[in-house]
Each structure stands twice: as C-alpha cells, then as structure tokens.
Amino acid sequence: MRPGTPILEGALAEGQRFEAPITLERGQCVRGFAVADAGVNDLDLTLLGPGGAVLAADEIEDRWPVVPPDGTICTATGGAHTIRLTARKGAGVYAAQIWLLP
Numbered sequence: 007m008r009p010g011t012p013i014l015e016g017a018l019a020e021g022q023r024f025e026a027p028i029t030l031e032r033g034q035c036v037r038g039f040a041v042a043d044a045g046v047n048d049l050d051l052t053l054l055g056p057g058g059a060v061l062a063a064d065e066i067e068d069r070w071p072v073v074p075p076d077g078t079i080c081t082a083t084g085g086a087h088t089i090r091l092t093a094r095k096g097a098g099v100y101a102a103q104i105w106l107l108p
Contacts, residue, residue: 010036010106011089018046018093018100025090028104032084035107037077038062040091042069045098053104054088055081067095078107 011028018024030036042049051071052063062079064071073079081087091102 007105010104014102019097023092035078035080038073040102042100043098046096048094050092052090056085
C-alpha cells in the first residue's frame with residue numbers, strides 16, 4: 007500500500023462535516039483510515055464516487071473508522087472522488103488518509 011492523499015488533519019464540532027477531493031483512476035483500489043481524539047465518540051468516514059454515489063462508508067459507532075472495513079474497494083470509474091468525515095457524536099480533532107494498492 008502507498009499513501010493516496012496527504013494526512014488530512016483538522017477539528018470537527020458535533021454534526022460537522024469535512025470533505026476533501028481525491029482523483030482516482032478507474033480500477034484503482036483504495037482503503038481509508040481515520041482517527042479522532044477522545045472527545046469524538048463517533049467519527050464516520052465515507053468515500054464518494056463521481057456524482058456523489060457512496061462507494062464505502064463506516065457504519066460502526068467508534069472514533070477510528072476504516073473503509074471498507076474488510077479490505078479495499080476498487081473504483082468503477084476514474085475521476086473526481088470525495089472523502090467525507092463527519093463527527094456524529096462529540097467534537098475534537100481528527101486525522102485521516104486514503105491508501106492505494108499497490
């Protein structure tokens with residue numbers, strides 16, 4: 007695996023969302039990781055495809071989402087994708103990164 011994005015760092019208030027663009031090639035396999043400090047009880051990480059379709063989303067209530075949870079997802083189309091982080095419960099700082107295979 008190799009980094010697909012720089013480490014994304016910031017702070018979120020409860021209910022707040024952060025989005026960052028990422029350009030992926032068709033067939034590119036990716037996996038996303040994020041972590042928040044103890045002030046965030048539920049941090050969600052979502053990978054959106056072109057047009058906003060959800061490709062992978064965290065569905066576990068925790069502060070260290072991994073998407074997809076059991077491996078990678080390979081894109082059906084290339085182009086502009088979006089990484090979305092949402093503080094569902096609590097507030098605090100986070101770090102996130104998308105990784106690519108190989």
